[in-house]
Amino acid sequence: MNHNDLGAGFWSLLHPHTGDLIDFRPTARGFSSDVTALVECEKGRFFVKAVRNRPGGRRDSITRERLINPAAFPISPALRWHAEDDTWHALGFDWVDGRGSDFAPGSPDLPAIVDTLNRIGELDLPKVARDWPETRWNRFAADEVDASHFRGEALLYTDVNPSNLLIGDRDTWAVDWSWPTRGAAFIAPACLVVQLISAGHDAEGAESWASGCTAWMDANPKAIDAFAAATSRMHRAFAERKPDASWLRAMAEATQSWASHRSVAVRAAP
Known part of the structure; x- marks a missing residue:
């Protein structure tokens, strides 16, 4: 996958949080995500995780991950932003060196x-x-x-x-x-x-x-x-x-x- 595969709508959704894209590095995806990537951009470096915004398990899981982050930090990297529209639900975490x-x-x-x-x-x-x-x-x-x-x-x-x-x-x-x-x-x-x-x-x-x-x-x-x-x-x-x-x-x-x-x-x- 490269950043163009995700379509202009995906990047328009993220742009208020990321600014212009500099680098996009996909990582191995688990069963619960459609996109996992290290993203370097105008506003910093983030680990981005996203799923298609459809009812069901994947959307429920990313919602739980968003809601639990304040309790799980700092064992979990901090969630810095989330973005959602009719097509995507995305989370942006601190990019940690591990x-x-x-x-x-x-x-x-x-x-x-x-x-x-x-x-x-x-x-x-x-x-x-x-x-x-x-x-x-x-x-x-x-x-x-x-x-x-x-x-x-x-x-x-x-x-x-x-x-x-x-x-x-x-x-x-x-x-x-x-x-x-x-x-x-x-x-x-x-x-x-x-x-x-x-x-x-x-x-x-x-x-x-x-x-x-x-x-x-x-x-x-x-x-x-x-x-x-x-x-x-x-x-x-x-x-x-x-x-x-x-x-x-x-x-x-x-x-x-x-x-x-x-x-x-x-x-x-x-």
């Missing part, structure tokens, strides 16, 4: 990753997030008792992966707050465990890193067991739905390895 983190065993980034999750765990739940209960794992829980373990009053950032935890010379950031929710605080470090196993850690080693997170240490082990089982069912269902997607198979294997480590039987969800 690189994707390394989750592999022995990585020097691991302490900073754990520290970033602890910083997130210390954030207060803002009023806007009280209406965003975490429910994504509920249908994969064995029963209502297991699902009840996922409820809580913590602000959750669950999109834990190497691309979203950025490491700078002096700071670290968690980016892509596209679906923050309210739930049990241990869920964020539990998501880290899954990612670490996927990156090559054994389950015991992955949990040892998660134990550096206060929310993990404060959690009921039965709640973690319930979440491990639900997560395994979730990724198994995703992998069965798209059997050609190797990364989904890898995640299913990682979550099954974790459940096995915890001696959790992963029966089919009811």
Whole structure:
């Protein structure tokens, strides 16, 4: 993609916030965005994220990201402006100098990753997030008792992966707050465990890193067991739905390895 592909209307929408364009560098887009790019312009340098302005999940996610930013800053880069018309909904964040983190065993980034999750765990739940209960794992829980373990009053950032935890010379950031929710605080470090196993850690080693997170240490082990089982069912269902997607198979294997480590039987969800 180059800047011309987006059309004159897109740049007219952004122009009051950016001024004239100097440089446009697309970045890898996630599932929730139509445009992600580093933009250098007359009014500064910004990370720009935009979606087509249509009802549904993508628009809802970028709206959440806009609303949560005051609560997530400075762990998230600051949102400097947003722009919306009938075609586009765009956000402009500070451009931070950071690189994707390394989750592999022995990585020097691991302490900073754990520290970033602890910083997130210390954030207060803002009023806007009280209406965003975490429910994504509920249908994969064995029963209502297991699902009840996922409820809580913590602000959750669950999109834990190497691309979203950025490491700078002096700071670290968690980016892509596209679906923050309210739930049990241990869920964020539990998501880290899954990612670490996927990156090559054994389950015991992955949990040892998660134990550096206060929310993990404060959690009921039965709640973690319930979440491990639900997560395994979730990724198994995703992998069965798209059997050609190797990364989904890898995640299913990682979550099954974790459940096995915890001696959790992963029966089919009811």
